[in-house]
Amino acid sequence: MKLCEILVHLDQSPRAQARLDIAASLTRQHGAHLTALHVIDVAVPVMAMGDGGGGGAVIAELMEQMRQSALTAGVKLKAAFEAALAREGIMGEWRQVEGTTPEILVLHGRYADLLVLGQDDPEGDNRGLLEAALFDSGRPVLAIPFAGNFKSIGKRVLVGWNASREASRALHDALPLIAKADTTTVFLANPKRGLAAHGEEPGADIARHLARHGLKVEVAKAMADDVSDSALLLNHASDMGADLLVMGAYGHSRLREFILGGVTRSLLREMTIPVLLSH
Numbered sequence: 001m002k003l004c005e006i007l008v009h010l011d012q013s014p015r016a017q018a019r020l021d022i023a024a025s026l027t028r029q030h031g032a033h034l035t036a037l038h039v040i041d042v043a044v045p046v047m048a049m050g051d052g053g054g055g056g057a058v059i060a061e062l063m064e065q066m067r068q069s070a071l072t073a074g075v076k077l078k079a080a081f082e083a084a085l086a087r088e089g090i091m092g093e094w095r096q097v098e099g100t101t102p103e104i105l106v107l108h109g110r111y112a113d114l115l116v117l118g119q120d121d122p123e124g125d126n127r128g129l130l131e132a133a134l135f136d137s138g139r140p141v142l143a144i145p146f147a148g149n150f151k152s153i154g155k156r157v158l159v160g161w162n163a164s165r166e167a168s169r170a171l172h173d174a175l176p177l178i179a180k181a182d183t184t185t186v187f188l189a190n191p192k193r194g195l196a197a198h199g200e201e202p203g204a205d206i207a208r209h210l211a212r213h214g215l216k217v218e219v220a221k222a223m224a225d226d227v228s229d230s231a232l233l234l235n236h237a238s239d240m241g242a243d244l245l246v247m248g249a250y251g252h253s254r255l256r257e258f259i260l261g262g263v264t265r266s267l268l269r270e271m272t273i274p275v276l277l278s279h
Contacts, residue, residue, distance in 0.1 A: 166248025
């Protein structure tokens, strides 16, 4: 499987340009097509109506102001997108759609091989987008941290492997990127032996499988019962100078809402390098 279409979400956040640059670079490296999605989302929170009946008019005026602001931002984003296409020598499509951002993103994301999104910023307006894309689009997501500069992605890849369904899905979704990497390490944090875990020799089966794909990988392990798996993974990423982390996104549904697993939640909160996730 190769990457043929990459979708990048662009908005008014300061990190939109960084996401665009990364997505355009990956598109060029893989000979793919780049789609940029900008959503005009004018949803407003429920507000008290305390102006003697004029609440509806106030909300309508606020929504129109938000819409005009988004349209103005769209002009600048489209120009940046077209400049990136020209700079990288790639083909692409600009899409500007009005609606609710998570729903629009999931809909368009289902027709791409990879989604490039920003990490949820606790002080921004994109909270919940990653979770929606991960659990509802059915596609792998490349999450770009809301801080830091990333000149290259995929040269030194670290794969978080726990022998789960989600880890297998993420690893196989990442194969096009791993195939172009200079170094790939499969990392096992506190691995458990047995049929329900890693088998008799943790890491041996996945290393053999990747070798049959013609890939050269290293296997690394860390045992520390008093350190979380996410901390072990991020520590190893720092030690090896990884520029891409691949991991499965674990979650379960409760009352139609997805609840992230502990390791996934920690990684998404503490990530310092781009992370490719699959569910």
